[in-house]
Amino acid sequence: MAGSVHDSLIYSKLFNAGEAGRLFTDSAEVRSMLIVEGALAKAQGQLGMIPEVSAAFIHRASLEIPLDPGGLAEGVGKNGVPVPSLVAGFRKAMEAPEHAQYVHWGATSQDIADTGQMLRLRQLLALCEDGLKELLAALATQASDHAELPMAGRTYGQFATPVSFGSHVAAWGWPLLDLLKELPALREGSLWVSLSGAAGTGAEFAGKGAELRAALAKGLGLGDPGRSWHADRGPVLRIAGWLARMAQVLGKMGDDLILMAQSSASEVKLSASGGSSTMPQKQNPVQPSALLALARQVMGLKAVMDGAGMPRQERDGAAWFTEWLVFPQLCLSASAALETARAMAPGLSPKAPEMRAVFTEALGLLHAEALSFRLAGQMPRPEAQAKVKELAQQVLATGRPLGELAAEALPDLDLSGLFTPEEQMGDAPANARAFAAAVAAI
Structure with missing residues (x-):
């Protein structure tokens, strides 16, 4: 060489x-x-x-x-x-x-x-x-x-x-x-x-x-x-x-x-x-x-x-x-x-x-944090976190999606949009566009 x-x-x-x-x-x-x-x-x-x-x-x-x-x-x-x-x-x-x-x-x-x-x-x-x-x-x-x-x-x-x-x-x-x-x-x-x-x-x-x-x-x-x-x-x-x-x-x-x-x-x-x-x-x-x-x-x-x-x-x-x-x-x-x-x-x-398949294969666990914040509207945050952690363990044990288990365990909680990745990206799309705009401005 x-x-x-x-x-x-x-x-x-x-x-x-x-x-x-x-x-x-x-x-x-x-x-x-x-x-x-x-x-x-x-x-x-x-x-x-x-x-x-x-x-x-x-x-x-x-x-x-x-x-x-x-x-x-x-x-x-x-x-x-x-x-x-x-x-x-x-x-x-x-x-x-x-x-x-x-x-x-x-x-x-x-x-x-x-x-x-x-x-x-x-x-x-x-x-x-x-x-x-x-x-x-x-x-x-x-x-x-x-x-x-x-x-x-x-x-x-x-x-x-x-x-x-x-x-x-x-x-x-x-x-x-x-x-x-x-x-x-x-x-x-x-x-x-x-x-x-x-x-x-x-x-x-x-x-x-x-x-x-x-x-x-x-x-x-x-x-x-x-x-x-x-x-x-x-x-x-x-x-x-x-x-x-x-x-x-x-x-x-x-x-x-x-x-x-x-x-x-x-x-x-x-x-x-x-x-x-x-x-x-x-x-x-x-x-x-x-x-x-x-x-x-x-x-x-x-x-x-x-x-x-x-x-x-x-x-x-x-x-x-x-x-x-x-x-x-x-x-x-x-x-x-x-x-x-x-x-x-x-x-x-x-x-x-393939990117979308990850969310399905993960059985909704990528939305666990979002679920805990949604649930915190009904109970103290530590209790909400403990409840969602319990549900996550059930997902791992049973192989059932988090959304199904949450719907059964929390029938009064509004789950709309919660398990839709496009609605749970926070500021990610805005950050991407802000970067593109910053580059265009140079």
């Missing part, structure tokens, strides 16, 4: 990260760092820190000169970071030593690497935003179309009270809508430029560090944090946390669908399902299973990221290396979860007959 499923010729379609995959390649990393070097030189030329003619030459070269990522490998193995080799290779490829001497003026490797990463994370969040909007639109359609379709609610894996399929879908969608609404603040509070020099003091910039950082931020379209964040991994951790929460919500959706699609329930049909190599009757919930697996992986990687979020002193190589090991995988797996859910959601088909 390949080291990463996202790079695997065998597994990449099962865990498809879509367009996000192109953001986490060696070529994309090199390109982003060259863009930062060019923008840095341009800002320094504007502020008179390096000759303007050299700044213009470096900026143009950063957009035109390609560097082979493989050429950086030996230097990274020695130095632990790619920037020294990148700078050396860039200077050589420029073939203009009078200008090349000003490349990377006063910056440190972490400035270039972190800022380059933020450029790619900006693109990643844009892809997530588009994917979330598409997924939410599909879920909103499902919620609206099936707002009135009753299904058995379950708590602790046991039958509870009636809900609707639409409200069940809305429960998946609401936290995704929350995540979408958080994106503007996440971008503002995390997509930051990094420019602080060797030990985070900016001493190399001759008193113009703050002005230069602001100019670089403007040139790249990133935020200016107003400080060094070399040893403050908050921006990266906030993005990782947002991605992990998204994967977690999608994992919950996948897990629910696995349960709904299992043979003993068969309450939903998936538009795409997998077959078995030996059992021809099987329709395996492949996409929901991928969602759950990806969520588990992302949450595990987030825990590793949190552990690396305590860098020692002004810079910590081990903590930084840990980010490199896990953060790209976290980003790609979260993206794969979103891509999987986006492809799956429009094709979900609830099986209404």
Whole structure:
């Protein structure tokens, strides 16, 4: 098996990260760092820190000169970071030593690497935003179309009270809508430029560090944090946390669908399902299973990221290396979860007959709570609960429906609508429609 499923010729379609995959390649990393070097030189030329003619030459070269990522490998193995080799290779490829001497003026490797990463994370969040909007639109359609379709609610894996399929879908969608609404603040509070020099003091910039950082931020379209964040991994951790929460919500959706699609329930049909190599009757919930697996992986990687979020002193190589090991995988797996859910959601088909059959097969026990509240109109609530519990035990003992036993035992009680699932869903239909309306309003 390949080291990463996202790079695997065998597994990449099962865990498809879509367009996000192109953001986490060696070529994309090199390109982003060259863009930062060019923008840095341009800002320094504007502020008179390096000759303007050299700044213009470096900026143009950063957009035109390609560097082979493989050429950086030996230097990274020695130095632990790619920037020294990148700078050396860039200077050589420029073939203009009078200008090349000003490349990377006063910056440190972490400035270039972190800022380059933020450029790619900006693109990643844009892809997530588009994917979330598409997924939410599909879920909103499902919620609206099936707002009135009753299904058995379950708590602790046991039958509870009636809900609707639409409200069940809305429960998946609401936290995704929350995540979408958080994106503007996440971008503002995390997509930051990094420019602080060797030990985070900016001493190399001759008193113009703050002005230069602001100019670089403007040139790249990133935020200016107003400080060094070399040893403050908050921006990266906030993005990782947002991605992990998204994967977690999608994992919950996948897990629910696995349960709904299992043979003993068969309450939903998936538009795409997998077959078995030996059992021809099987329709395996492949996409929901991928969602759950990806969520588990992302949450595990987030825990590793949190552990690396305590860098020692002004810079910590081990903590930084840990980010490199896990953060790209976290980003790609979260993206794969979103891509999987986006492809799956429009094709979900609830099986209404099977959902309705649950209420019959449960012998009316899903309406026990409703019966106890109706009965509480005639006697104290504790007595009503005790009476209904007694009737429920009789249902289990005799196999007779709760409605029949209630009619015999409580002849004076109005049971109209009590055992009709459509009339016992409470606010479920309204909640489903409210979710659909909220999505339409974005």
